[in-house]
Amino acid sequence: MAYPKIAFIGAGSTVFMKNIIGDILQRPALAGATVSLMDIDPARLEESAVVANKLVSTLGVPARVETHTDRRAALDGADFVIVAFQIGGYEPSTVIDFEVPKKYGLRQTIADTLGIGGIMRGLRTVPHLWQVCEDMLELCPRAILLQYVNPMAINTWAIAARYPQIRQVGLCHSVQGTAFELARDLDIPVEEIRYLAAGINHMAFYLTFEHRQPDGTYRNLYPELFKGYREGRFPKPSHWNPRCPNKVRYEMMTRLGYFVTESSEHFAEYVPWFIKRDRPDLIEKFGIPLDEYPKRCVEQIESWKAQAERYRKAERIEVKESHEYASSILNAVWTGEPAVIYGNVPNRGYITSLPEGCAVEVPCLVDANGIQPTVVGALPPQLTALMRTNINVQELTVAALMTENREHIYHAAMMDPHTGAELDLDQIWSLTDELIAAHGDWLPAWVRTAAKRQVA
Numbered sequence: 001m002a003y004p005k006i007a008f009i010g011a012g013s014t015v016f017m018k019n020i021i022g023d024i025l026q027r028p029a030l031a032g033a034t035v036s037l038m039d040i041d042p043a044r045l046e047e048s049a050v051v052a053n054k055l056v057s058t059l060g061v062p063a064r065v066e067t068h069t070d071r072r073a074a075l076d077g078a079d080f081v082i083v084a085f086q087i088g089g090y091e092p093s094t095v096i097d098f099e100v101p102k103k104y105g106l107r108q109t110i111a112d113t114l115g116i117g118g119i120m121r122g123l124r125t126v127p128h129l130w131q132v133c134e135d136m137l138e139l140c141p142r143a144i145l146l147q148y149v150n151p152m153a154i155n156t157w158a159i160a161a162r163y164p165q166i167r168q169v170g171l172c173h174s175v176q177g178t179a180f181e182l183a184r185d186l187d188i189p190v191e192e193i194r195y196l197a198a199g200i201n202h203m204a205f206y207l208t209f210e211h212r213q214p215d216g217t218y219r220n221l222y223p224e225l226f227k228g229y230r231e232g233r234f235p236k237p238s239h240w241n242p243r244c245p246n247k248v249r250y251e252m253m254t255r256l257g258y259f260v261t262e263s264s265e266h267f268a269e270y271v272p273w274f275i276k277r278d279r280p281d282l283i284e285k286f287g288i289p290l291d292e293y294p295k296r297c298v299e300q301i302e303s304w305k306a307q308a309e310r311y312r313k314a315e316r317i318e319v320k321e322s323h324e325y326a327s328s329i330l331n332a333v334w335t336g337e338p339a340v341i342y343g344n345v346p347n348r349g350y351i352t353s354l355p356e357g358c359a360v361e362v363p364c365l366v367d368a369n370g371i372q373p374t375v376v377g378a379l380p381p382q383l384t385a386l387m388r389t390n391i392n393v394q395e396l397t398v399a400a401l402m403t404e405n406r407e408h409i410y411h412a413a414m415m416d417p418h419t420g421a422e423l424d425l426d427q428i429w430s431l432t433d434e435l436i437a438a439h440g441d442w443l444p445a446w447v448r449t450a451a452k453r454q455v456a
Helices: 014-025 042-059 071-075 089-103 115-139 152-162 174-186 222-230 247-256 280-286 292-313 326-335 381-403 407-415 417-422 425-442 445-449
Strands: 005-009 034-038 064-068 080-083 144-147 167-170 193-200 203-212 218-220 339-346 359-367 370-373
Touching: 005 014, 005 071, 014 034, 014 042, 014 292, 014 326, 034 042, 034 071, 042 064, 042 292, 064 071, 071 115, 080 115, 080 326, 089 115, 089 292, 089 425, 115 144, 115 152, 115 381, 115 407, 115 417, 115 425, 144 152, 144 326, 152 167, 152 339, 152 359, 152 381, 167 359, 167 370, 174 193, 174 203, 174 222, 193 381, 203 381, 222 247, 247 280, 247 381, 326 339, 326 359, 339 370, 381 407, 407 417, 407 425, 425 445
Parallel strands: 005 034, 005 080, 034 064, 080 144, 144 167
Antiparallel strands: 167 339, 193 203, 193 359, 203 218, 339 359, 359 370
């Protein structure tokens, strides 16, 4: 029986690697896969290898684990490529993305997808993804690239713009994760709910959200969501993130008519209405967790270190199924058994009200033919209009990367809804210059060496 080769780039993320590889090795058709782990940090790579081999032992499968610090060796002959890295890490880059804007009075919650933080992260990340694609074209041209890297939309768009021949999908867990949250609010088993979501990453909306009835029909759940929020019963307290009670998304549902798939702490910084330096009452009212991502990074780093140490010492590792799509995709492609996932792909007429080529998140059929996105058509105009404000920033960041034109970095920042609502143009130009200087060698050479924009 033939098994695939799976290259995991950024495998030093031990806990995430464990979840993804654990899912994959529980699939009979993938149980004998060659798992090729690659990371630039030898110590973290060795730690991940120990955990991966214990997964193999615990599951009793014939999989083989190999490790590489050389990316090309890991990619050679791969059937699937999973990428999960953070260029610049928590320190120094995430800290820079928060601390420098704060000097200008610009506060953020996550700063990894949009806003000035998302722009900088895209500039740091895309060149490395392009290097992976370049190697793939030479070493595994038919492999499917599964990228779990933020800023997801910018990355997906930039890969498709420069390497359209790469078979890729950007993967997030917001669609399925939010479905679980809403099911919990409604006290309905999630397996009894069906939905259709579409949009852009972190700003897709449930166009339908329905409950299967005993007679096989489906009941629209939106009236219950509206009623529960109006009566103060929703959102229910969240054990997974008590700092953010999810009020932003419910409030936006009352304004737009649809529920967004990404978390309230993310969404609050994608729009100009919730984080305002002169309105602390809004922060309190909606429970917006400013500086959430740095707090989360510190907590996760400590948690992951503890988990990785437990895994390293344990003889056996408990394997639970995660909610990530990777194993479903690999199994569907390898066996031909169809699956449906939500993926981020370049728009080729899938959402007709959004620009051609931008990165959209839509349901996709996956089988032996690969990733096949669904045509959703036009979105409600208010959703389209909101998404375009984010797409503007994504498009200009990709334009900067594609043309190596530093001017477009400033253009992206000035078009960002939250940044533009808080800062004037001179402040935006100065902030951008300061961030570029602070990131230094983490940014491409053309960004660092281009002349600063002169403001009259």
